[in-house]
Amino acid sequence: MRVGVGLPTSTPGATPELLVEWARTAERLGFTSLGVVDRVVYDCWEPMLALASAAAVTGHARLVTMILIGPLRETAVLAQQAATVAALSRGRLVLGLGIGARHDDYQASGVDPSHRGRDLSAQLAQLRMGDETLSLLVGGAGGPAFMRSARYADGYVHGGGPPRAFAGAAARARAAWCDAGRPGAPQLWGQGYFALGDAERGAAYLRSYYEFTGPFAEKVAAANLVTPQAVKDFVRGYEEEGCDELVLFPTVSELAQLERLAEALA
Amino acid sequence: MRVNVVGAGPAGLYLAILLKKSNRRHQVRVIERNAPDATFGFGVVFSEGSLDELQRADYESYVAITESFASWNPLDVRYRGTTTRIRGNVFSGIARKELLRLLQERADELGVELEFLREVASLEPYLESDLVVGADGANSLTRRTYAEQFRPKLGAHPAKYAWFGADLAFPVFTYIFKETEWGVFQAHCYPFEAHGSTMVVLISEETWRRSGLDEMSEQESLEFTQAVFQDELGAGHRMLGNRSLWMNFPWIACESWHTGNVVILGDAAHTAHFSIGSGTKLALEDAIALARACARWKENREAALTEFEIERQPVVERLQEASRVSADYFASLQRYFTFEPLQFAYQLMTRTPRITHNNLAARDAEFVRSCETWFWSQAGGAAPDGRLVAPPPAFAPLRLREVDLANRLALAPVEDWGAHLRAGAGLVITPLVAVSAEGRIDPTTALAAELPQAPSGGAEVMVSIGHAGRRGAMRPRRQGVDLPLAVPDRWPLISASPLPYAPWTPVPEAADPARLVEPFVEAARQVRELGYRLLELDFSRGYLLASFLSPLANRRTDEYGGSLENRLRGPLAVLAAVRAEWPAELPLGVAYSASDLAPGGLTAADSLEVARRFRAAGADVLRVLTGQTVWETRPEYGRTYGAAYSDRVRNECGVPTIAFGQITTVDEVNTLVAAGRADICILDR
Numbered sequence: 045m046r047v048g049v050g051l052p053t054s055t056p057g058a059t060p061e062l063l064v065e066w067a068r069t070a071e072r073l074g075f076t077s078l079g080v081v082d083r084v085v086y087d088c089w090e091p092m093l094a095l096a097s098a099a100a101v102t103g104h105a106r107l108v109t110m111i112l113i114g115p116l117r118e119t120a121v122l123a124q125q126a127a128t129v130a131a132l133s134r135g136r137l138v139l140g141l142g143i144g145a146r147h148d149d150y151q152a153s154g155v156d157p158s159h160r161g162r163d164l165s166a167q168l169a170q171l172r173m174g175d176e177t178l179s180l181l182v183g184g185a186g187g188p189a190f191m192r193s194a195r196y197a198d199g200y201v202h203g204g205g206p207p208r209a210f211a212g213a214a215a216r217a218r219a220a221w222c223d224a225g226r227p228g229a230p231q232l233w234g235q236g237y238f239a240l241g242d243a244e245r246g247a248a249y250l251r252s253y254y255e256f257t258g259p260f261a262e263k264v265a266a267a268n269l270v271t272p273q274a275v276k277d278f279v280r281g282y283e284e285e286g287c288d289e290l291v292l293f294p295t296v297s298e299l300a301q302l303e304r305l306a307e308a309l310a
Numbered sequence: 311m312r313v314n315v316v317g318a319g320p321a322g323l324y325l326a327i328l329l330k331k332s333n334r335r336h337q338v339r340v341i342e343r344n345a346p347d348a349t350f351g352f353g354v355v356f357s358e359g360s361l362d363e364l365q366r367a368d369y370e371s372y373v374a375i376t377e378s379f380a381s382w383n384p385l386d387v388r389y390r391g392t393t394t395r396i397r398g399n400v401f402s403g404i405a406r407k408e409l410l411r412l413l414q415e416r417a418d419e420l421g422v423e424l425e426f427l428r429e430v431a432s433l434e435p436y437l438e439s440d441l442v443v444g445a446d447g448a449n450s451l452t453r454r455t456y457a458e459q460f461r462p463k464l465g466a467h468p469a470k471y472a473w474f475g476a477d478l479a480f481p482v483f484t485y486i487f488k489e490t491e492w493g494v495f496q497a498h499c500y501p502f503e504a505h506g507s508t509m510v511v512l513i514s515e516e517t518w519r520r521s522g523l524d525e526m527s528e529q530e531s532l533e534f535t536q537a538v539f540q541d542e543l544g545a546g547h548r549m550l551g552n553r554s555l556w557m558n559f560p561w562i563a564c565e566s567w568h569t570g571n572v573v574i575l576g577d578a579a580h581t582a583h584f585s586i587g588s589g590t591k592l593a594l595e596d597a598i599a600l601a602r603a604c605a606r607w608k609e610n611r612e613a614a615l616t617e618f619e620i621e622r623q624p625v626v627e628r629l630q631e632a633s634r635v636s637a638d639y640f641a642s643l644q645r646y647f648t649f650e651p652l653q654f655a656y657q658l659m660t661r662t663p664r665i666t667h668n669n670l671a672a673r674d675a676e677f678v679r680s681c682e683t684w685f686w687s688q689a690g691g692a693a694p695d696g697r698l699v700a701p702p703p704a705f706a707p708l709r710l711r712e713v714d715l716a717n718r719l720a721l722a723p724v725e726d727w728g729a730h731l732r733a734g735a736g737l738v739i740t741p742l743v744a745v746s747a748e749g750r751i752d753p754t755t756a757l758a759a760e761l762p763q764a765p766s767g768g769a770e771v772m773v774s775i776g777h778a779g780r781r782g783a784m785r786p787r788r789q790g791v792d793l794p795l796a797v798p799d800r801w802p803l804i805s806a807s808p809l810p811y812a813p814w815t816p817v818p819e820a821a822d823p824a825r826l827v828e829p830f831v832e833a834a835r836q837v838r839e840l841g842y843r844l845l846e847l848d849f850s851r852g853y854l855l856a857s858f859l860s861p862l863a864n865r866r867t868d869e870y871g872g873s874l875e876n877r878l879r880g881p882l883a884v885l886a887a888v889r890a891e892w893p894a895e896l897p898l899g900v901a902y903s904a905s906d907l908a909p910g911g912l913t914a915a916d917s918l919e920v921a922r923r924f925r926a927a928g929a930d931v932l933r934v935l936t937g938q939t940v941w942e943t944r945p946e947y948g949r950t951y952g953a954a955y956s957d958r959v960r961n962e963c964g965v966p967t968i969a970f971g972q973i974t975t976v977d978e979v980n981t982l983v984a985a986g987r988a989d990i991c992i993l994d995r
Contacts, residue, residue: 162942169814172790187945195791216947219972222994223937223945224791225741227725229995258566262613263620 045283047309048077048105049302050235050293051098054088055249057297060097063089065299067098070105073306077106077138079235079291082113084149086253092125099133106136110201110235110291111183113144115163116153119170126171126178135177140201140233141168142183146256161188168196181233185213190220199231199288206267207281210234214286234287236278238269239295240304246270246295268295272308279309311336311604314436315443316452318342318424320354321576321593322445323413327368328601330420339423341436346414346426352475352552353403353502355483357587361402367598374412378404380502385483387655388542390647394655398673401483401587403502409590433572441604441611442572445593448560450578459569460579465561467583469641470518472557474535475550476507476543485658486542487643493517494644495538498585509549510584511535512640518556528554559583559637563630567623568615575600580626583633585640586662592629596622635662645961649986650688656681657985663949667702667980685984703984704976704991708736710897710930710966713843715770718983719976720968720992724787731768737990738769739933739968742776742848743837745829748801749777749854752786758833764841772899775833776848779857780805780818792941806857806864806871806880812941821854823870826880827887834888838896845892846899847885847929851938855881856903859920860939862911874916882927889928899968900924901933904955907943918962925965931989933968934959947971950978957987968992 049070052058067078078098080091095107107129114122130137143160144150150157164182171178182193183201190213193200200217202210214232221230239246247265254261269275269292282290294301313329315322318340326338365372379402387394417424433455436442444452453460479501486497496512518524523531528551536549543549562581567574576593600618607614639661646657655677659670671678679699686700689707700706708715719735721727727740744750744757758775765771778784783800785793794800794815803818810817830847837845849855857863858880864871870879885900892898902924904917912920921932934956937943945951952971960967969988973979979991 165942166813169790169793169812173793173814176789187947188943190947191943191945196793197790215949215972215974219947219951219994220945223947223971224787225724226787226791228788260620262616 045279045287046076046289047279048079048108048289048291049075049305050079050081050110050291051094052294052297053080053091053094054083054086054253055294055297056087058089059297062297062299063094063097064101066302067105068101069299069302071102073302075105075306077108077289077291078102079108079110079293081110081293082144083146084113084116084152085146092129095129095137096132099129099136102133102136104136106138106289107133108138108181108233108291109140110233111140111142111144111181113149114141114167115143115157115160116149116155119167122167123171123174127175130178138179138181139171140181140183141197142189142201148256161192165192165196168192172196181231187216187220190216191224193217193230194220194224194226199233201233202235202287204235204237204264207278207285210282210287211285231288232286234282234290236269236282236290236292237264237267237295238275238292238301238305240270240272240275240301240308242296242298242301243268243270249295272304275305275308311441312439313338313441313443314439315340315445316430316433316436317444317446317450317578318344318346318410318414318426319445319447319576319593320409320413320590321578321597322443323410323417323422324368324371324594325443325445325575325597325601326422327371327413327417327420328597329604330417330422331368332601332605334421337423339425340417341428341430342424342426343429344426346424347407347411352406352473352506352508352550353500354406354409354590355500355502355508355587356402356404356591357400361591363595363598367601368416371412371416374416375404375409376402378408378412380404380479382482382501385485386481387485387487387651387658389485389487389651389654390489392651394651394677395482396655396659396670396674396677399483401500403500403508405502405506408503437571440571443600444572444574444578445576446578448562448577448581450574452572452574453562453564453578456569456572459566460574461565463561463563463565466558467561467637467641468558469512469514469637470523470556471510471512471559471584472531472535472554473552474509474511474532474554475552476509476547477505477550478507478543478547479503479505480507484542486539487647487654488538488542489647490517490521490538492521494647495535496640496643497539497542509539511539514641514644523556531556561634563627567619571611573600573615573618580630582626582629583637585636586629586633588629588633592626595625632662632664645958646986648961648964650684652681652684653984653986657987660981660985666977667984668977681984702976702980704979706983708966708989710844712895713770713897715990718988718990719979720990721769721995722970722992723995727771728762728765731765731771733769735769735993737772737844739772739846739992740774742778742853743773743833745775745777745833748804749779749782749829750801751778751782752784752795753799754786758836761837761840761842764843770844771842772844772846773837773842774846774848774901775830775837777829777854779803779821779852779854780809780811780815780863781852783816805854807866809863809865811852815941820866821857821880823868823880823883826854827884830884831887831891834891838891838893843896844899845888845896846901846933847881847888848901849881849884850901850903850933850935852903852940855884856939859902860906860912862906862908862940874919878920878923882923885924885927885929897930898928899931899933900929901935903936903939904934904959905936906939907937907945908940911939914958918959921959921963921965925963929965931966931968932959933970933992934988935970949974950982953982953987956982960988961986966990
């Protein structure tokens with residue numbers, strides 16, 4: 045299993061300097077991918093632009109959206125953005141798409157969410173037909189998400205949780221792959237959150253980020269990986285469940301977090 | 311902390327005990343509309359796992375309760391005059407009255423204020439406190455008062471049920487299935503004291519009406535039901551009533567269980583069907599979790615109630631899901647009444663996916679061994695007489711016409727099926743082999759005319775012939791599914807109606823029904839000439855013949871569209887013609903999508919009718935698939951998700967089936983095959 049790390053694009057206090065330094069340092073420390081998240085109605089940098097910046101200062105880490113809310117973007121423009129980031133990074137883009145979890149992002153974007161699932165399917169098919177070399181993943185929890193990932197993408201991005209939750213989703217992703225009659229096997233990506241040495245700030249960020257889920261926010265905050273042992277157990281758990289690449293997202297915008305994470309994984 | 315608990319059932323009393331125990335200074339009051347000794351229902355049952363949690367939470371009440379328990383380990387299934395006993399199922403029962411008495415005593419001892427005979431008509435007088443607990447049962451006033459905050463989802467199970475007592479102790483937990491002229495009467499009977507049992511009786515809505523129970527008084531209904539079960543009760547024994555009314559089981563689930571200082575628990579918040587015997591245990595565990603969260607968070611009520619909810623909701627959801635499967639099973643088990651008693655009991659035990667062949671063997675090795683030997687013998691396994699052990703069901707042979715399959719495992723590779731012949735499965739099903747060049751899915755799809763000679767040795771091969779219809783002229787599936795070839799590379803498509811499969815795929819022409827049959831017959835001839843012995847017609851997943859079956863794809867106005875009869879006409883013509891061509895000694899299968907998994911698709915009843923017609927037209931085995939008849943569907947993946955469809959088709963229509971859908975272990979295959987849910991299972995790749 046490969047281990048990547050998220051970019052600080054939605055944590056409080058992110059700066060341009062930090063973003064660039066973070067990307068460089070992550071690659072130097074051996075992380076294999078740099079991930080971004082996507083929210084419109086939240087203090088969050090636009091994911092494709094952030095990846096474009098990271099592309100300029102890195103050489104081999106993959107650049108992955110986990111996930112980008114596809115239906116918010118017009119497909120031709122998204123295809124062009126993807127082609128641009130792929131070109132700037134010499135083919136390192138992995139475009140993870142989903143329908144997202146919040147209606148406010150749709151409202152703010154003026155997009156009707158009532159057929160977002162169909163829109164995403166059509167978008168995935170268009171992207172795939174337009175460029176067969178573009179890596180596509182799909183995220184989301186329901187049957188249709190697994191079906192889309194099997195029909196139009198290269199694999200599935202899990203939304204986070206303990207290894208057991210990932211295992212359940214991975215089994216469904218494989219089942220959908222079989223159901224669709226796709227040869228081979230899906231790529232399986234997982235994600236988690238960490239804050240090493242600053243549990244309070246990490247939890248505060250997660251409570252704020254997941255406020256829209258109500259009581260679930262507390263649960264996410266409580267699951268934040270705040271000790272090296274917790275990180276190790278989590279990584280081992282994901283590896284055992286057949287995850288191909290696990291991306292750990294920071295919950296505190298400090299470069300020291302990266303060093304501590306690398307140490308925990310050493 | 312001042313706490314008002316509405317309702318002195320097990321949840322309310324137990325919570326009061328635990329809160330008071332955690333801090334003697336808490337003022338805990340329980341308000342109950344009935345008298346302390348007035349209780350409805352007879353015994354309550356605890357199944358599933360241990361009561362360790364109760365032991366840790368309050369040792370005193372744990373000891374008092376468990377000392378009053380009637381515990382038993384075997385259960386009996388009485389069906390068609392036979393009793394089958396299965397060991398290793400730990401159940402405990404206690405009279406509800408006794409349970410409440412013990413909890414009342416303990417609450418009283420700890421200084422909980424108990425107010426009986428006080429009707430709560432409004433929560434208003436009780437809100438001036440730190441915590442208001444709605445432990446007021448399935449009909450909860452608290453939940454109704456805060457419906458906007460709790461957002462309850464309510465439903466009712468279609469079957470009718472009523473709680474009775476009996477004046478005898480059944481020897482062990484007993485299921486009785488009684489066939490009557492009005493339909494099946496089921497009783498779930500648990501002994502809970504030396505001379506008393508609870509009998510929950512279940513019947514279908516039709517049976518309830520046909521028997522006249524719908525118009526009987528409570529006394530008449532009691533006498534009628536007693537007469538039905540008189541043989542099982544034994545002469546001189548009686549059933550007892552206590553508000554024994556026929557009801558539909560209420561489904562209750564709430565998005566949230568708390569708002570401000572109000573919280574609900576137990577049946578007020580969620581119900582779980584009595585057939586898995588977990589309602590009381592869930593209620594008591596709720597109380598434990600809530601009391602613990604209150605102790606941990608002390609002043610921070612919001613945090614405590616949130617933690618309670620987060621901890622309990624996933625547990626409750628899992629049990630509710632299992633209980634739904636179980637309730638549906640009991641409501642539909644008439645379809646298994648052709649089963650031999652042993653298989654019937656096996657099917658009953660494995661009704662939810664939580665119990666597999668291996669789990670059952672751990673509980674009662676002997677029962678499973680007798681099931682295995684029975685299964686092996688009836689499957690035509692060698693040396694049936696006097697066998698004491700046999701290979702597990704997945705490895706029993708199966709005969710289809712004059713072809714013998716070595717076992718019940720099948721593989722359905724999407725590429726290079728020839729490489730799977732010695733993988734151990736008895737059957738290898740090819741990917742779609744096109745009956746014509748226009749019928750290919752993509753340029754790599756094999757043509758019947760181009761198949762290699764039938765291989766010898768290893769698995770039997772079932773050649774699946776079909777026409778891709780509007781799902782043709784696509785790119786190879788390595789990159790994805792239903793992505794059309796570039797325009798110059800495409801070939802013309804046909805489908806029942808000129809509707810594209812997906813918005814981005816080419817529009818097909820309406821197929822000419824007169825030209826459907828010949829390519830299939832010709833392909834069947836070719837397949838036979840190459841020496842293959844099993845043939846399948848692929849009428850599934852949106853391919854050409856599936857487009858005739860599905861009302862979502864078929865908009866024809868001629869005699870091939872509209873009614874089910876008309877939509878069946880094309881597929882049945884192909885089936886009949888191929889059956890006539892295919893040698894009588896060799897089996898012919900059909901693959902079909904038993905559900906479109908989309909609104910407006912094939913109805914459940916039509917789906918079964920399709921299977922019956924296929925069987926009547928000479929299909930020897932049906933591969934029961936789901937979905938893909940239209941591009942955007944709502945599949946529900948999960949362990950052995952396709953088995954329920956296979957089960958329905960096999961046992962409602964009396965045709966052997968091949969199940970598919972997230973079947974990944976031999977243990978699952980053993981379970982599905984032995985329980986009669988499928989005859990063959992396709993293992994996921």
